[in-house]
Amino acid sequence: MATLDHPELRESLNVLLKNARPRLERVLRNFEVPPEDAEDILQDAQLTLLYKWDKIRSPESWLIGTVKKKCIMYWRKRRGSLCEAVDTAILDLISVPQAPEQEKTELTYDLNRVLAKLSVRCRSLLRLRYGLGYGPTEVAEQMGYRTSSIRKVTNRCLAALTRQLLAVGFQRERGSEPAPQDG
Amino acid sequence: MARHPNPAALVKLAEGRLSRLRSRQVIRHLIAGCAACDEIVAQASRFDYAGSFSGAWCATEQRDAALAREKAAAPALLQELLGALAATPEAAQALVAGSLRFHAWAFCEHLLDTARELGFQDPGRALELARLGVEVAGRLDGSIYGEQRVRDLGGRAWALLGNAERIQSDFRAAEKSLVCAERLLDKGTGDPIERASYYLAKASLRGNQHRFREAFRLLDRVMTIGRRCDDSHLCGKALITRGFLLGLANDQEAAIRLLSEGIERIVPAEDPRLLVAAHHNLTLYLAESGRFDEAMSHLERTRPLYLALGDHMNLLRLQWLEGKIATSLGDFARAEALLQPVREELAERRLGLDFALLCLDLARIYARQNRSAEMRRMAEEMLVIFRSRDAQREAIAAVLIFQQAAEMERVTLGLVQELSEHLKECRAVPGPRSRGAV
Numbered sequence: 001m002a003t004l005d006h007p008e009l010r011e012s013l014n015v016l017l018k019n020a021r022p023r024l025e026r027v028l029r030n031f032e033v034p035p036e037d038a039e040d041i042l043q044d045a046q047l048t049l050l051y052k053w054d055k056i057r058s059p060e061s062w063l064i065g066t067v068k069k070k071c072i073m074y075w076r077k078r079r080g081s082l083c084e085a086v087d088t089a090i091l092d093l094i095s096v097p098q099a100p101e102q103e104k105t106e107l108t109y110d111l112n113r114v115l116a117k118l119s120v121r122c123r124s125l126l127r128l129r130y131g132l133g134y135g136p137t138e139v140a141e142q143m144g145y146r147t148s149s150i151r152k153v154t155n156r157c158l159a160a161l162t163r164q165l166l167a168v169g170f171q172r173e174r175g176s177e178p179a180p181q182d183g
Numbered sequence: 184m185a186r187h188p189n190p191a192a193l194v195k196l197a198e199g200r201l202s203r204l205r206s207r208q209v210i211r212h213l214i215a216g217c218a219a220c221d222e223i224v225a226q227a228s229r230f231d232y233a234g235s236f237s238g239a240w241c242a243t244e245q246r247d248a249a250l251a252r253e254k255a256a257a258p259a260l261l262q263e264l265l266g267a268l269a270a271t272p273e274a275a276q277a278l279v280a281g282s283l284r285f286h287a288w289a290f291c292e293h294l295l296d297t298a299r300e301l302g303f304q305d306p307g308r309a310l311e312l313a314r315l316g317v318e319v320a321g322r323l324d325g326s327i328y329g330e331q332r333v334r335d336l337g338g339r340a341w342a343l344l345g346n347a348e349r350i351q352s353d354f355r356a357a358e359k360s361l362v363c364a365e366r367l368l369d370k371g372t373g374d375p376i377e378r379a380s381y382y383l384a385k386a387s388l389r390g391n392q393h394r395f396r397e398a399f400r401l402l403d404r405v406m407t408i409g410r411r412c413d414d415s416h417l418c419g420k421a422l423i424t425r426g427f428l429l430g431l432a433n434d435q436e437a438a439i440r441l442l443s444e445g446i447e448r449i450v451p452a453e454d455p456r457l458l459v460a461a462h463h464n465l466t467l468y469l470a471e472s473g474r475f476d477e478a479m480s481h482l483e484r485t486r487p488l489y490l491a492l493g494d495h496m497n498l499l500r501l502q503w504l505e506g507k508i509a510t511s512l513g514d515f516a517r518a519e520a521l522l523q524p525v526r527e528e529l530a531e532r533r534l535g536l537d538f539a540l541l542c543l544d545l546a547r548i549y550a551r552q553n554r555s556a557e558m559r560r561m562a563e564e565m566l567v568i569f570r571s572r573d574a575q576r577e578a579i580a581a582v583l584i585f586q587q588a589a590e591m592e593r594v595t596l597g598l599v600q601e602l603s604e605h606l607k608e609c610r611a612v613p614g615p616r617s618r619g620a621v
Contacts, residue, residue: 042239
């Protein structure tokens with residue numbers, strides 16, 4: 001079992017963290033993790049590395065892989081609530097009962113402009129959702145999806161829309177279409 | 184365009200922390216398209232991580248002092264526990280349950296490593312220690328070590344227990360333990376190395392159950408983890424396990440190839456027992472494929488590894504293997520001289536199935552030399568050893584057939600071969616009566 005009481009081990013861990021730091025920083029930046037949350041992620045990964053030092057044969061690869069995975073988990077959780085906030089806000093906006101006609105027209109125009117930047121599939125799905133007020137089952141029926149998979153498809157499209165509005169929490173190297181775990 | 188939202192609100196929204204009403208206002212603004220606000224969010228995302236790194240390091244250093252104390256205390260605690268275990272397993276369980284001193288990460292790891300080390304050398308003791316390991320892991324304080332890390336260690340302990348149960352041929356218990364391991368690992372840190380250890384244990388069980396396709400799929404996952412984590416030793420372990428299983432499936436040529444590849448990849452100092460086991464099986468499969476000269480020269484090359492390890496059971500197996508090769512080469516006098524002492528030791532240790540298999544190796548010599556009287560005497564001894572234990576019905580039946588054939592002086596090499604294969608299968612797939620080692 002590893003402890004930093006052994007000067008050799010302390011040195012090894014120091015060297016490891018020094019070497020891995022540029023790559024770790026790159027990972028954190030790519031995932032746009034705020035510093036206070038990054039500290040939690042780094043601390044957790046380092047503590048696990050310390051506890052399991054004897055079992056991990058390639059600590060640098062392990063540490064970078066672990067931090068990357070934690071960043072993905074971090075954003076999966078955050079992005080879920082962000083997409084939900086966007087969805088709820090849009091549903092709220094279009095359902096305001098006594099909004100002036102001009103406001104409604106402007107909203108429809110702006111929303112269409114944003115949706116136009118999405119893929120055909122997402123555009124159709126979100127138009128049914130926001131334009132016609134369809135629920136998930138109706139959207140699934142209309143677009144030929146199984147009811148069991150409509151939630152996943154909707155989440156992907158919401159993530160794409162969120163990315164259009166606020167490009168944060170999506171890895172920069174990825175394309176414009178969200179990865180399957182989005183949402 | 185409406186008034187720009189407060190930059191703090193934009194950042195809060197990006198972090199998913201803004202209220203519903205404020206979110207509506209901000210998102211309405213963003214839908215209209217606002218480059219200035221996009222820039223604010225982008226600016227907020229240009230982070231400086233210097234403080235994050237130093238803060239994380241401070242926390243690591245703080246935890247280390249406590250770990251150092253735990254590590255220093257672990258060997259003495261293990262001795263104390265072994266003392267209690269020598270009295271009764273219940274006394275050891277009570278000691279672990281009743282004293283907080285034992286509820287420590289370093290001690291738990293030390294206990295599990297010792298159990299793994301004993302593995303095949305002393306399967307009964309390994310099983311007892313693995314059970315205690317599960318008990319200790321279940322009592323670790325998540326608020327000290329981290330809930331997810333504690334679950335990882337719990338998963339490791341259950342996987343080790345499952346493996347110890349498999350070695351004892353209690354496959355049903357092994358199955359249950361591996362389910363517990365998986366449940367804990369699912370809620371753990373997601374550490375791929377822990378997951379790989381679990382897959383290795385499960386693959387070995389599936390192999391023993393002759394569910395080879397599932398076993399190989401699990402080993403593929405271990406290889407993927409090994410490659411991803413840059414862990415050549417782990418890849419070597421997966422290849423060696425695959426080699427063992429292919430041997431069990433009677434595909435000696437593929438087994439030889441994979442074992443050779445695996446041996447190349449593992450770090451010898453990390454797991455000398457695995458290295459010896461891999462070389463041993465490689466020699467065995469070379470001999471079983473009729474490549475006796477290669478087998479003999481390989482055995483001579485690897486003999487120092489057995490001696491360096493010094494494990495008595497391994498040395499016994501080496502001698503048995505030498506006896507088998509000598510039989511195949513027609514050197515019956517040497518073969519018998521090598522096999523007889525092993526036979527006595529196996530009888531003494533009450534390792535019934537191994538004893539029977541070795542007797543069948545001797546039977547090959549007696550059959551070729553027409554030594555019917557010795558054959559009859561040996562067959563009776565086999566039956567006595569088998570009947571004194573909770574042996575599998577199918578295995579007893581095989582020994583009975585042998586005994587009757589010996590009685591009638593009708594033992595042929597073909598019969599010996601057939602019974603030998605049947606007993607090997609009984610060892611791999613025990614029936615419902617089989618619990619402990621036969």
